[in-house]
Amino acid sequence: MPESKPALLLIDIGNTHTHLGLARGERITRQTNLRTPDWSEAHGAARLARFLRETPLAGAALCSVVPRATPLVRATLRRLRTVDCRVLTHRNVTGLGIDYPRPATIGPDRLANALAARDEFGAPVLVVDFGTAVTFDVVNRRGDYIGGIIAPGLAAMTDYLHEKTALLPRITIREPRSVIGRSTRQAMLVGAVHGYRGLVRELVVELKRELGARELPIAATGGYAGLIAAKLPEITAVRPLLTLDGLRRFWSGAPE
Numbered sequence: 001m002p003e004s005k006p007a008l009l010l011i012d013i014g015n016t017h018t019h020l021g022l023a024r025g026e027r028i029t030r031q032t033n034l035r036t037p038d039w040s041e042a043h044g045a046a047r048l049a050r051f052l053r054e055t056p057l058a059g060a061a062l063c064s065v066v067p068r069a070t071p072l073v074r075a076t077l078r079r080l081r082t083v084d085c086r087v088l089t090h091r092n093v094t095g096l097g098i099d100y101p102r103p104a105t106i107g108p109d110r111l112a113n114a115l116a117a118r119d120e121f122g123a124p125v126l127v128v129d130f131g132t133a134v135t136f137d138v139v140n141r142r143g144d145y146i147g148g149i150i151a152p153g154l155a156a157m158t159d160y161l162h163e164k165t166a167l168l169p170r171i172t173i174r175e176p177r178s179v180i181g182r183s184t185r186q187a188m189l190v191g192a193v194h195g196y197r198g199l200v201r202e203l204v205v206e207l208k209r210e211l212g213a214r215e216l217p218i219a220a221t222g223g224y225a226g227l228i229a230a231k232l233p234e235i236t237a238v239r240p241l242l243t244l245d246g247l248r249r250f251w252s253g254a255p256e
Contacts, residue, residue, distance in 0.1 A: 011073060034047045063247060133153045135148055135150050200234070201232065217237075219235075
């Protein structure tokens with residue numbers, strides 16, 4: 001039986017996947033993912049309809065790093081439901097200041113992450129998002145988004161090694177059993193997982209120094225957040241739904 005209380009639809013359009021969520025009050029009660037290219041075909045509309053079922057909607061909050069997909073998603077939503085759809089940008093985000101030379105170039109998903117992290121952990125705060133790229137986003141003591149760092153994603157790095165070399169295989173990312181690889185696959189796994197932990201640890205040291213912050217809460221999100229954070233005590237919390245939670249907070253118009 002469909003729930004009668006209206007829900008807020010949350011849509012995070014990424015390069016590879018679109019993350020959908022339904023929120024009621026402060027809780028995200030349902031979540032799923034679909035391939036972003038599916039929006040150009042009937043699959044996207046069908047998946048969205050199945051996800052929504054007959055749930056009444058109070059509105060929709062959206063962020064996107066794929067400009068060509070944004071109008072497709074909005075058109076699909078209009079065909080299925082008539083609701084107020086608000087798109088997060090640097091111009092309309094509230095509860096988070098922006099001190100950045102070209103704010104229009106900031107990925108809206110990064111603003112959503114920063115908004116959610118600032119609301120939950122205060123300021124300063126750092127978000128590390130382990131997605132197609134690994135991104136670091138910094139909020140300073142004043143609560144302003146001031147910039148960050150972008151590095152190749154974990155899967156992108158290992159896939160690149162496979163694609164650009166004759167003998168290196170494609171690997172599945174998981175926790176290595178030892179720091180010494182006893183096969184090519186194991187050696188690649190050690191370089192990827194332990195190497196990424198080293199990258200995060202060193203960048204956190206430098207960020208703390210530049211911010212003048214002895215303590216810096218760090219929220220991790222993205223597909224490999226749990227794996228990397230498992231043996232990285234610098235990470236304060238793993239928040240798989242951080243971007244969707246930022247969209248929820250964006251819709252509310254003020255920090256909670």
